[in-house]
Structure formats: C-alpha cells, structure tokens
Amino acid sequence: MTLPSWLERGLADLFPDAADHRDQTLSARLAAAQQTNRPLRVKLGIDPTASSIHLGHTILYRKLRAFQDAGHTAVVIIGDFTARIGDPTGKSATRSQLSAEQVEDNARTYLDQLRPILDFETPGRLDVHRNSTWLSQLDLLQVIGLLGTVTVGQMLAKEDFANRYGRGAPIALHEFLYPLLQGYDSVMVKADVELGGTDQKFNVAMGRDLQRRFGQPPQFGLLMPILTGIDGVQKMSKSLGNTIGLQEDPLTTYSKLEKVADAVVDDYITLLTNLDPAALPQDPRQRQKAMALEVTASLHGQDAARQAQAAAATLVVTPQSDASEAQVPETRLESFWDWSTPIPAYRLLHAVFKSKAGLDSTSEARRRIQGGALRLDGEKITDPKRALTKGELEGKVLQLGKKTFCRLVA
C-alpha cells in the first residue's frame, strides 16, 4: 500500500517503514482507522520556553493540519512541566527557570499563532494537553521504572549526547531523563504517530519503546526536514537572525520571502505551501513571488498578502537587493518626538534617517522631500511641512530613495 500524497509531501523520514510481527505499516494503520471510523492520534510537542514561532516551526503544524483535514486528531502537547524546571544545574542560559504564569502565557501566545494553520474549530480534530498533568504525578518508583528501560550506552549513542561526551563537554544526568519523559507523553496520549524534525528520531523511538512496555501499539515516527533560513545556508533559527516570525507583519513576511536565497525556494514551496511545483512559473523571480504570496497568504490571508506584494513592489526596487535589506529596521516614534503636536515631514525625515543617509541638516531633508525622495508606505510625500500625527505614522514604512527605509513603531 502506498501512503497518501498529502502525507508523503516533504517527508524526511518515516519509521518503521516495513511491517514486522508486531507493527503494522502506517498505511495499514491508516486503512484500519478509516474502516473502524477511529481517527489516528497524531502527536506534536510544543516547548513553551519561548512564545514566538517562525516559519521553520510551521512545517510540522502544516503536516499536523493535513492529518486533521484527513479526519485525524491532532494531539498537541505543551511541555509545561519541563519548561518550568529550566536547567537545574544553572549552567545553561537558554534554559532558565520560568514561572507557571510565564509558561502558561507562552503556551497561549504559541497556540494563538497556530490559529491560521491548525483546525481549532472542527470537533474532535484537536486535543491540547499540558504534560504537567501526568508528569507532576510521577513518583520515584515510576521514574526508576522509566530509567530502567534504557541503558547508558543507548543514551550515549544519541547523536548530540555522543558529540558532547566525545569532546568532554559535561552532560548533566537529568538530561538523560528528558527523552524518556517525551516518550512517556506518547504513552499517556496513546499516540499513533509522532511528528518531529529529523533531530527527533531518538526521542520518537523512545516513545515507541515505552508504549510497547505499557502494552500499547507503538507509534510511527514521521520526521520532517529542518527549514533552511532566509540566508539559504543555515537552519532557520532565531539566534542566527535568519527567521521569518509568525508575528511579523504581512509586508515584512512577504519582503523576506521574495528575497530568500534561490537554492531554497523549491524547499519552501514543498514544505510551506500546498502548491503544485510543476504548475508554477519556471522563471525564478516569478516562481519566488508566487511562493512568497502563497506563504504570506497562508499566514495572513489572501488580501493582506496581495497588499503586501503591492507595497513591496514600491519599497523594494532593486531585485538584486541582498537579504539583509529585507529586514526593515524599526524606529520608535517616542524616541524622537513628544507627539503633543504633529511632526513636519522634513523633521521626521531628518530625525529618522540622519545617521543613516547623510542627512546632516534639516534643510537637506527639505531638499530631498522636494526632490520626491520620501515615501510613506509607498505613497510619495512632497510637502516638507506636511504635518503628520502619530496615528498616521504608526506601523508604516518610511522610505528615502530606493534603498533606505524604516518602520515607525509605537
């Protein structure tokens, strides 16, 4: 039996992919689900130590949505228990201890960002769990039972542990527990499938082992690629500054997408849209614009995406602009004016760009405006004295000439 195309799209790894005496194949389990009218439970874990999601994360949620659309149940697990622990060694800056409120805030913000992607409405299609529900109930006896299912050698074979151990970097002992806890989540929600990035194979396999021990049919692991960032080189990651965040506005989103490195455009089409690559324009720029429009629409709706595309056309004039230009810098409105009165256009221009565009004086600013170099969200402003209120400016992009722009924020 073959897998449906919505499931196979973009897949990096599926395991196990052949039946053994205990496991069905995933196609068989899908067929059984249909026959018995019992939807599969498709698990995906959320780490609520942070709340902002970028496009890289959406690959998994899009696959989860595809399962929902096929009638299955998305089981989203918020890892609030481990998020509240932080790093007990105190050595890791990235795993600081969060309060229950912070974690809950993060989880809510996180889920909100998923609203355009997941089906929150259809009954039975979404189950959200917080793993503190069961993990906070575990006692020492149960923890020992979990630990006893694995050997030290198996843990040290896990790639990231192997690398750290190999170069003598310390691995705190509790880190060995986390893959087991993730596996125990699968037991508690009776997962049929667990979605994850290709870096999750070990943890998903751990869930399979634990499910067997608890007398459950083991889940299938369905691994998706890690998205390359807009630089086209490294994986998309907030710390590398090469992300597109789901909370960014349509214009920024579209502008960044329109400029991602050529090498990753087809990956973005496969992983971030449902478009048929064969039906798209072959011209690289047109193809990229189609991708940018579709991805922006998937996050912000068709209308906003079209407006963003139009605005970007006026903002970004040189198609050869490099990726760094795609990141519109921001200036806070409060930082240069007190807003008890509106600001004249020439003063605005001078205040915002004096350090960037050689605008040494306000008279130079007047001359540039009169020369037609100033735009506000694409609209030309030619009167240097035009009075602009805070309300008129907030959230808009101020543009000087063809390459210099800045978003005005509250």
Next chain:
Amino acid sequence: MTLPSWLERGLADLFPDAADHRDQTLSARLAAAQQTNRPLRVKLGIDPTASSIHLGHTILYRKLRAFQDAGHTAVVIIGDFTARIGDPTGKSATRSQLSAEQVEDNARTYLDQLRPILDFETPGRLDVHRNSTWLSQLDLLQVIGLLGTVTVGQMLAKEDFANRYGRGAPIALHEFLYPLLQGYDSVMVKADVELGGTDQKFNVAMGRDLQRRFGQPPQFGLLMPILTGIDGVQKMSKSLGNTIGLQEDPLTTYSKLEKVADAVVDDYITLLTNLDPAALPQDPRQRQKAMALEVTASLHGQDAARQAQAAAATLVVTPQSDASEAQVPETRLESFWDWSTPIPAYRLLHAVFKSKAGLDSTSEARRRIQGGALRLDGEKITDPKRALTKGELEGKVLQLGKKTFCRLVA
C-alpha cells in the same frame, strides 16, 4: 589534632582528611560535638534484599558500636525502598523484586543479628530509619533536581561503572540514580559521618555533594577494609562459600576461625576484636585460638565460646586439616528415621555415614562402635544398642574416627 585510637583502628580511608575552607577536620568535629554535648550522627546503610549477615559485615557494625560507646548516635538506614524495586530491567537475578513483607522480614532478621554488636539499649544511641519514608515521597521535580547535580562523565568515572562501560556491558540508566539516593539519605538524616566499605567511596562522596547543596555541613567518609574470607584469598562473600555467618552456631564459628588462613589472622584480630595484638601469644596456633575465642565470644558470649573451644578440641584432631573440613556437613534427622521410637546407636551410625565411611553393613557399624570410634558432641558412645531419642541428638555433632563428622539437624 589526632583521632582517638578506637576510631583509627583498622581504618582503610578517611576523607576529607585535611581542612579546606569549608570542611572541618573530623577531629575538630568530634571536639565540637563534645563541647556542645551534641553527639555526631554516624550513618550506616543496610541492604535488606537478604537477611543473613556474615563476619565481613560486622567490621562496620563494630566501628559503629565504637562510636556509640564514645557517646555518638548510630543512624542505621534500612534501604527498604530500593530493595522493593528490585531490578526493573528484569535482567539481574541478584536483584529480584521483593514484597514489602519480605523486605520487612529481612530487615528485622538483619537487625536481630546485630543485637550482640550494637548498643540497642542506651537511649539516644541508635536511630533506625527506613529510607522509603522519604524516598517514596520524592516527585519527578525533586528527582530531576538530584540528577542535575551530577554529570554523566562523573558517573562513568565511578570504578564499577567505568569497568562495565569499558567492556561494553549494559548499565541500566536507573543504576545511576542509586548513588544519588544513597546520598540523599545522608541529607535526610543529617549525617556527620558515613561508614562504608572501601567500595563505597563514590557513594559517600555523593552524599557530601548533596549535603552541601542542601545547605548542610558535608559528612565525613570513614571507610573500612573488606574482610578476606576464611580461605585467606578472596573477599568474604556468601557466593564464594568462604563466610562465617552470624547465624551459625558457636562450634561452627569457632572451628572455622581456628582454621582461617594464617595470612589473615592479624587482620581478623584488628578488624573483628578489640584485642591488643602485642599482648597476644606470638605462637601462630595460640594466637589464632585466642582470636577465634574472642570473635566467637563477641557473637555468642564468653561461655558459649569456651564450650565451643573445648568441643572443637575433641572434634578436630589434625591441626593441619584444611578449611573444607571446618565446614561440618549436616544431616536431617527426619531423613533416616521416623522417631516414633529411639534409634539404636549402630543404626544411627550406619544411616548417617554409610555413604561416606565405607560402612557397608550394620554389623560393621557395631564393630566400629565397640572399637570406640563413635562420639556424640565429643562424648564417646561404646554401646552399639544404646537407644538415642531425637531430643538427645538434635543439633549435636556425630563423629566417626578422627576426621568424619556430621551435624544432626531437625
């Protein structure tokens, strides 16, 4: 400051042995205990997976008693929690899961055997704890806190783990938890000193680390040698069959001690008695008898020890007997007579020794008795027809000639 001689006697290791900026020396802590009239809490753990104790175990209890006699508190911890877990992997035959009742039975039997050694009477000198009291209350959060105090590398540096990992033998992950739980016991009882064998250094050090984390002054580790068995070669161990059990009778105890290998006699004197080695006879046989008498007396009392010494003199005629002879074989009284009537001496002799001493017939047995070859607990029996009741025979040693003997048991 020097340590008192009762404390130094037989010591294999004491750590830390010098003051650093946080730790006192043990002598300073002893002095402070005396000044403040606050006895030290001296911890020793008992593993109640088995209930029989042999002489090797008593080294530690003798040291614990010495602390009691100096006014300190013996804190005996019964490891009932871990005993009830067994081996969750099910792979180890030595760590089978025990019921709460079995563990409690073992613990009681174990403690009973310590009655001749420890001071159970003086108020404030003995604290007995079961570690399930606190370990069963630990939740996942606390367990993670404990695990986070150690690195994988530190655990794998522990000698037995290092050996197993080195040769590719599996180490189940929960085994890494046990040293931490033993350390946590030290925190819970606020131990000042932990006693252990030389194989316990890692675990005792773990207790020090955890105590520091919990804001307690870290305990001192006081390690005693592992006793060599009566073969004089390997460590005393039930599985090696070279033990003297505390539940064995005085005669067996004395007989075995009188024949331990010469090489270990002085160790036995140091570790199992309070005798002054310099004040003992220099003649090796006399010295060994003095040791055997004193050790037997420490377990069974002076009178029983003297009787055993006298009985042994009639039983064991060749001083060159090898160690195997010291182990008196046993025969069950029920196995050869129904005891509705007494047994005639010649039938007894024939029944017990026919397979061992070439007693093909009862008439041969009669002849040997008439020839003066039969003794019962050293007393010669010359009438082949003498009628012997079960009560007269139970627990006694039947001896044929100079080298063949057998204990008659119920």
